[in-house]
Amino acid sequence: MLKAFNLKKTFNPGTINEKVALDGATLNLAPGEFCTVIGGNGAGKSTFLNAVAGVWPVDGGSITIDGVDVTGLPEYRRAKYLGRVFQDPMTGTAANMQIDENLALAARRGKSRTLRWGITKEEREKYHDMLKELDLGLEDRLTAKVGLLSGGQRQALTLMMATLQKPKLLLLDEHTAALDPKTAAKVLEITDMLIKEHGLTAMMVTHNMRDAINYGNRLIMMNEGRVILNISGEEKKGLTIEDLLHKFEDVSGTEFTNDTEILS
């Protein structure tokens, strides 16, 4: 479903702030794979997701989604293949617009936007039923402005928007990092439910090693802009946090230095 080959990206080249963010990162995902992504700060996890999403062009390498080479496509044209949820709950939704309007915008992702009504009556009924399943009390607030929702509600809504039109690939960039532990768990639960229900291919960046192990059927670790560890199938099921830390030391030759990941 995703073929990312030898991706390279350097930010601020030729200045004192030069930063090699991706240094030959390669990843293949089969249809239906749910891949969790871990790694220390600056390892290139978010950069990798942004490269796939087309936030900027890569310096080298190629990206293919479901057989289509998207390397040369700008962000808005790749959007039809991708569902995305961001770390900041503010990023994924339009705060000044209503809940149903946000969903209707997402329902038209990848389609040409015409002079037909932006939202229909049937859609409103459909959204009502879908939101009811989330059990967050949003189904009766369809016409409320999204800006009035809590962070967790916004992330759940963004998830719904990302999966409303089945994406070829769902990109989750630390989408529970800004939430309190209880809400984060709920949003993760919804994430897992939606991925299983629609049989989605997904990538989830997380700083929580336990989540990375518990969720999904594939796990990669990134370091210095490369994928240094690739675990799937049975091997992933038996994985422990200690295993991961040891493996990291073996592969990178350094100690895992991110406190939050060790403590969580």
Added chain:
Amino acid sequence: MSLDVILGSLGSLFTAMPGNIAQGIIWGIMALGLFITYKLLDFADLSVDGSFATGGAVTVVLMIAGYNTGIALLLAFLAGVLAGLATGILHTLLGIPAILSGILTQIALFSVNLNIMDGKSNTPISVDKYNLIISLRHVPQAIIVALVFVAVIMCLMYWYFGTEMGSAIRATGTNPSMSKAQGINISLMKVVALSISNGLVALSGGLFAQYQGFADINMGRGAIVIGLAAIIIGDVLCKAIFSKKSNFMLTMAFVVIGGIVYYIVIGIVLWLKMPTNNLKMFTAIIVAIFLAVPYLKDKFNNSFMKAAKRGGKENA
């Protein structure tokens, strides 16, 4: 001062009022155009000072050349669309910041407008010789015509911003990164919104030139501030009357009402014998006050001084 003089003077205020209302409605159309960029797109577009005069110039010159009023206004609208297109291209394709793009277009339009009027800074059009649809000579009729324009434009805007394309423009204004992630070409949406906005501004310039009986190179000077005044006054009134129960149609209606209120205030100020030279300063002060009041109110209710007082009471 005798009672007669006072009454007579009050009378002159009231006879002037309908004219102020007509002007307010025409400028309300201009403010509706500005509303698209300022409120929906979150883009402070300064090109309107130029495109307002462009609309006036195009309308008057075409009508003198023998074109029918409707065609002249339509072409004025299209001239405004081109002006908006220029600002949009400067901003999206060439990466020039929003405010600067508007200023560049505005300054360029000054020359364009002079050329349209064949080098003259003022081109009169007499209501006796030409078939003007709106004129200060017939104020009641002017008010009706302006209101018809407002009603049609508001319905069209209500429809357009409810469509898939219009929703995409609104999304672009609220959250560009979300819009891109939902597959919206935000550069295109900005250009489209700027074009429609400046088209409406030019249309209102065309109406205003007919109303006052001439097109003038300076007729758009400060237009953005008057438009902002209308939007902000309307917004404050709408919130005061309907609190949170407002909808899009009401919001737009209050933009026009804001324009009318603004011109009524101007009428009163002129009646109080303020020199016309000071009008622009007065406008700037009104807008500054309306912009500052919500901020100051929040600051006052949320100040460190108050926090210290509350803390002091609890400790005592």
